[in-house]
Amino acid sequence: MAFDIEMIKKLYSSFPAKIQQARKVVGKPLTLTEKILYAHLWGDAPKKPFERGNSYVDFAPDRVAMQDATAQMALLQFMQSGRTKVAVPSTVHCDHLIEAKVNSKTDLSRAVSESSEVYDFLASVSDKYGIGFWKPGAGIIHQVVLENYAFPGGMMIGTDSHTVNAGGLGMIAIGVGGADACDVMAGLPWELKMPKLIGVKLTGKLNGWTAPKDVILKVAGILTVKGGTGAVVEYFGEGALNMSCTGKGTICNMGAEIGATTSTFGYDESMSRYLKATDRLQVAVMADEIRQHLTGDPEVYQNPELYFDQVIEINLDELEPHLNGPFTPDLATPISKMKEAAAANNWPTKIEVGLIGSCTNSSYEDISRAVSLAKQVSEKGLKLNAEFTITPGSEQVRYTIERDGFLKTFDEIGATVFANACGPCIGMWARVGAEKAEKNTIVHSFNRNFAKRADGNPNTFAFVGSPEIVTAMAIAGTLNFNPLTDTLTNDKGQQVKLDAPSGFELPVKGFAVGDAGFQAPAEDGSNVQVKVSPTSNRLQLLDPFPEWEGGDLKGLKLLIKAKGKCTTDHISMAGPWLKFRGHLDNISNNMLIGAVNFFNDKTDFVKNQLTGEYGPVPKTQRAYKAAGVGTIVVGDENYGEGSSREHAAMEPRHLGVRAVLVKSFARIHETNLKKQGMLALTFNDKNDYDKFREDDTIDIIRLKTFAPNKKIKLVLKHKDGTKDEIMVNHTYNKQQIEWFKAGAALNIIRREFEKSKV
Numbered sequence: 086m087a088f089d090i091e092m093i094k095k096l097y098s099s100f101p102a103k104i105q106q107a108r109k110v111v112g113k114p115l116t117l118t119e120k121i122l123y124a125h126l127w128g129d130a131p132k133k134p135f136e137r138g139n140s141y142v143d144f145a146p147d148r149v150a151m152q153d154a155t156a157q158m159a160l161l162q163f164m165q166s167g168r169t170k171v172a173v174p175s176t177v178h179c180d181h182l183i184e185a186k187v188n189s190k191t192d193l194s195r196a197v198s199e200s201s202e203v204y205d206f207l208a209s210v211s212d213k214y215g216i217g218f219w220k221p222g223a224g225i226i227h228q229v230v231l232e233n234y235a236f237p238g239g240m241m242i243g244t245d246s247h248t249v250n251a252g253g254l255g256m257i258a259i260g261v262g263g264a265d266a267c268d269v270m271a272g273l274p275w276e277l278k279m280p281k282l283i284g285v286k287l288t289g290k291l292n293g294w295t296a297p298k299d300v301i302l303k304v305a306g307i308l309t310v311k312g313g314t315g316a317v318v319e320y321f322g323e324g325a326l327n328m329s330c331t332g333k334g335t336i337c338n339m340g341a342e343i344g345a346t347t348s349t350f351g352y353d354e355s356m357s358r359y360l361k362a363t364d365r366l367q368v369a370v371m372a373d374e375i376r377q378h379l380t381g382d383p384e385v386y387q388n389p390e391l392y393f394d395q396v397i398e399i400n401l402d403e404l405e406p407h408l409n410g411p412f413t414p415d416l417a418t419p420i421s422k423m424k425e426a427a428a429a430n431n432w433p434t435k436i437e438v439g440l441i442g443s444c445t446n447s448s449y450e451d452i453s454r455a456v457s458l459a460k461q462v463s464e465k466g467l468k469l470n471a472e473f474t475i476t477p478g479s480e481q482v483r484y485t486i487e488r489d490g491f492l493k494t495f496d497e498i499g500a501t502v503f504a505n506a507c508g509p510c511i512g513m514w515a516r517v518g519a520e521k522a523e524k525n526t527i528v529h530s531f532n533r534n535f536a537k538r539a540d541g542n543p544n545t546f547a548f549v550g551s552p553e554i555v556t557a558m559a560i561a562g563t564l565n566f567n568p569l570t571d572t573l574t575n576d577k578g579q580q581v582k583l584d585a586p587s588g589f590e591l592p593v594k595g596f597a598v599g600d601a602g603f604q605a606p607a608e609d610g611s612n613v614q615v616k617v618s619p620t621s622n623r624l625q626l627l628d629p630f631p632e633w634e635g636g637d638l639k640g641l642k643l644l645i646k647a648k649g650k651c652t653t654d655h656i657s658m659a660g661p662w663l664k665f666r667g668h669l670d671n672i673s674n675n676m677l678i679g680a681v682n683f684f685n686d687k688t689d690f691v692k693n694q695l696t697g698e699y700g701p702v703p704k705t706q707r708a709y710k711a712a713g714v715g716t717i718v719v720g721d722e723n724y725g726e727g728s729s730r731e732h733a734a735m736e737p738r739h740l741g742v743r744a745v746l747v748k749s750f751a752r753i754h755e756t757n758l759k760k761q762g763m764l765a766l767t768f769n770d771k772n773d774y775d776k777f778r779e780d781d782t783i784d785i786i787r788l789k790t791f792a793p794n795k796k797i798k799l800v801l802k803h804k805d806g807t808k809d810e811i812m813v814n815h816t817y818n819k820q821q822i823e824w825f826k827a828g829a830a831l832n833i834i835r836r837e838f839e840k841s842k843v
């Protein structure tokens with residue numbers, strides 16, 4: 086049964102007229118992305134087309150999804166909005182807080198008892214405000230959304246960067262911070278800069294060892310972790326039509342790794358099949374009725390160069406499997422070149438662990454194809470030469486693959502099945518021996534491979550590949566193996582080759598599930614009590630951030646000049662810190678502890694200018710705060726890459742950092758900083774990064790005239806008495822400047838609510 090069918094019906098009934106109008110405004114054939122965006126405008130259609138990469142646009146998304154680690158902050162903010170119910174269908178998914186250690190059953194029950202306070206909080210807030218609640222064990226947010234809520238032509242936001250996964254079902258689905266989710270749940274418009282459009286034309290058909298994952302691994306290699314910033318990636322062509330819906334989901338999922346706003350595919354037969362298989366026949370029938378509106382116009386796909394800002398073409402017939410990594414998802418190596426690359430770069434070639442599953446790659450098709458390789462282990466007299474683990478994406482997938490004997494096959498080769506949760510993907514992996522920090526290699530089918538991501542060990546070299554390739558590599562146990570050409574020695578000493586993987590797009594006997602793990606909210610939640618203990622170390626009600634004082638920011642100290650990659654994992658680490666996601670003060674103790682200090686190449690070791698001593702970043706910042714001294718953080722390119730976690734913006738705000746000045750920002754993080762009342766600035770001249778010295782005191786001036794498109798001036802006062810003046814840019818529009826002035830976007834909502842009560 087489909088959820089929220091009335092909402093979809095309503096949207097579809099107005100879709101054709103809205104597209105017609107959009108076509109008039111834009112004055113030419115439309116891409117799918119434009120159709121969905123123009124069909125979700127908050128107000129009336131504009132007179133002229135929005136300018137891509139420039140115009141700020143207010144949208145009305147159809148739904149909101151939140152996962153437990155970000156939902157806590159999103160809902161703590163929502164509770165201050167004054168609403169009694171969410172304005173659009175919304176869901177909470179408990180997936181990030183389950184540590185993978187023993188096996189799914191043991192790990193799940195440990196998580197439920199350890200995090201009961203948080204789960205009870207999320208369940209009661211959901212119940213009270215009309216939010217669907219998916220219990221721990223139900224599965225990973227993006228898989229559950231794909232199975233139950235995503236629909237062609239829809240628009241959703243989610244408090245997780247991989248919300249984009251739903252593009253596999255033809256949605257525009259975008260990852261945001263909790264404050265954005267809070268706006269939409271409170272019935273306000275959601276603002277986004279009109280994205281640029283990148284078209285990816287897929288020709289040919291995937292075959293042999295190549296999987297959908299290889300498409301995005303290849304695209305990541307082409308575009309790099311920054312290349313999608315500010316853009317939506319739209320895939321089309323016969324290669325797209327030839328691919329499963331869940332495969333499309335994988336491709337869209339990892340669009341987050343190239344910084345894309347989102348990725349999407351036009352509605353086609355594969356989506357219709359998937360909707361039907363997941364008990365949503367009605368949605369498929371309705372989508373069929375308006376199918377020409379749920380994909381790009383034919384003229385666009387015939388001459389993409391005329392309609393997209395950039396076009397990439399990939400021939401699936403020729404695409405090779407890839408392994409991307411280590412330490413960054415855009416370092417793409419075709420499998421045939423891996424041996425060479427590993428030797429040239431001194432990567433440890435022995436594979437210790439292969440991990441499949443996660444929100445990116447845990448479809449029935451993925452697992453069935455991996456199983457076809459696992460089966461060959463006993464058939465061909467082979468053995469696993471690495472540890473092997475599986476994290477199913479949802480209880481529905483887990484139940485079905487158990488029924489169909491796949492889990493038994495994995496069990497027979499000695500694999501471990503973890504809970505339906507994020508687990509090792511987000512550092513919730515109690516990997517034995519990781520604390521020894523030994524240099525080692527793992528291969529996985531997840532999406533991220535930043536340093537320390539999976540097991541906290543900075544010396545774990547993680548390579549990302551398709552579940553098929555990961556399985557084959559775990560069987561071989563070495564990066565030097567190319568399953569397409571190489572043989573393995575079996576127990577009889579013979580040389581055997583693995584057959585290329587094969588599988589099923591969808592379960593022949595259909596999906597099945599016992600308890601899917603869904604809890605519907607109360608019809609009337611007004612009597613539901615939400616409890617937050619004042620002595621809790623996991624949950625803390627929020628105090629509003631103070632307003633801007635009204636003047637220039639003078640006498641700021643340089644807290645850290647971060648060098649090189651500084652992702653949200655560097656700014657607010659996950660793993661063991663996830664447990665404090667609902668407690669701003671406690672989680673602030675991880676602020677920037679992963680960032681490398683430019684001046685000494687160390688992490689978590691910065692100079693306190695007040696004492697001259699070096700110490701951890703959070704402790705140093707707390708000392709500045711106690712002394713009433715503001716600070717500034719300086720950073721490199723694509724600062725805040727990765728996650729949507731707004732803790733990476735709230736922690737500095739809470740501890741008294743006033744501005745973050747970088748060479749460039751990742752989209753979600755920049756917005757998160759703005760929402761929380763911070764100054765998010767970029768260098769006008771990137772060489773000015775070099776002007777910052779360790780002992781600098783900085784004034785930010787001209788704030789009284791803070792206005793859109795107007796540069797801001799910084800004065801750097803060096804210790805030797807000299808000065809540098811630099812100009813910096815920002816992307817604040819009028820409304821966003823109001824957020825800064827009010828101290829945070831939420832302060833404005835709260836103010837409005839207070840006014841409405843009087």
Ligand code: MIC
Nearest residue numbers: 154155245246247728729730
């Ligand atoms: C991730 O993959 O990094 C996460 C954990 O899912 C994050 C969200 C979070 O930090 O809670 C994301 O991608 O947004």
Ligand code: SF4
Nearest residue numbers: 247443444507510511
């Ligand atoms: Fe969870 Fe990993 Fe997916 Fe993020 S990327 S939602 S941590 S499985």
